[in-house]
Amino acid sequence: MPKQPFKPKKKKLFGARFTSTLSVALVLFVLGVGALGGLAVAGLADVMREQFTITIVVNGAAGDKYAKQLVAKLDSAAFTSKVSYISADSALQIVTRELGESPEDFLGYNPLQPSVELQLKSAYARRDSIAPIIESLRQQAGQKIDSIDYNEDLLDAVNANIHRTAIVLAILAAVLILISMTLVANTVRLALHADRFIIGTMRLVGATDWFIRRPFVVGQVWHGLLAAAVAMLAIAVLFFFGMDATGSAAQAFVQLVFNPLHVACVAVGMILAGMMIPALAAWQACNKYLHCTTDELYLM
Numbered sequence: 001m002p003k004q005p006f007k008p009k010k011k012k013l014f015g016a017r018f019t020s021t022l023s024v025a026l027v028l029f030v031l032g033v034g035a036l037g038g039l040a041v042a043g044l045a046d047v048m049r050e051q052f053t054i055t056i057v058v059n060g061a062a063g064d065k066y067a068k069q070l071v072a073k074l075d076s077a078a079f080t081s082k083v084s085y086i087s088a089d090s091a092l093q094i095v096t097r098e099l100g101e102s103p104e105d106f107l108g109y110n111p112l113q114p115s116v117e118l119q120l121k122s123a124y125a126r127r128d129s130i131a132p133i134i135e136s137l138r139q140q141a142g143q144k145i146d147s148i149d150y151n152e153d154l155l156d157a158v159n160a161n162i163h164r165t166a167i168v169l170a171i172l173a174a175v176l177i178l179i180s181m182t183l184v185a186n187t188v189r190l191a192l193h194a195d196r197f198i199i200g201t202m203r204l205v206g207a208t209d210w211f212i213r214r215p216f217v218v219g220q221v222w223h224g225l226l227a228a229a230v231a232m233l234a235i236a237v238l239f240f241f242g243m244d245a246t247g248s249a250a251q252a253f254v255q256l257v258f259n260p261l262h263v264a265c266v267a268v269g270m271i272l273a274g275m276m277i278p279a280l281a282a283w284q285a286c287n288k289y290l291h292c293t294t295d296e297l298y299l300m
Helices: 016-050 063-075 088-099 103-107 127-144 152-193 196-204 209-244 249-257 260-290 294-299
Strands: 053-058 080-086 115-120 145-149
Touching (some): 016 152, 053 127, 063 115, 115 127, 127 145
Antiparallel strands (some): 053 115, 080 115
């Protein structure tokens, strides 16, 4: 019976390297979505702090003129997020709308005074930062300001909740990063396991350690870049369908997350992580096989 000619087997599409790249892409996708979500929560915390209002009631004798001067002064201050002026007439309309009747009808005059509502930037929305601001305003205004009021308990409660949330998110991020790095490292080690005999052969013929490591490390860098591109494409698709889902929770999440600066930072982070983590894992795996005897390579 004639011998059949030897035909080399074709590499399977879903081979070890393809699986490795896909696994790294999945890990980077999870990290990217988690990072964007964390940045969105941080941004939401800043928005909540900047909604906190300090009400400055101007003395009636000082009048609207001083109130408008105070608004112009506060508007240029470094700690100001937003400042607005409420005249006595506007305040009367607001109270009338809330009570359903006007205090002026039974008092015979408008008891309300002009006021200024000050909203601080997130970094200043803390009790220890607000105290010197209020003290400075009192010293500069003197008798022109009747009162400066804000809800201290509400501010403390908001900051405490944000602090607790930040701690929980930091712990979850650390665990997620640790698990992700472990998964990527194990995936790369498995991919290099099939090449351990090549490493052993190169070592036997006198190749230097760096010469042996270089193709594996560089190869994993390129695989990591490809994985990062796949992960970013998947996130872009997620954003696209989330934006298209009118009125859904997905659309609300995308609108909260989609900050161009945040997206750019996360994209750069995914690229760097995609390059560095597999490269370090390949370096460690090569070191392991470089220091094995031929017998040990067969036993692995």
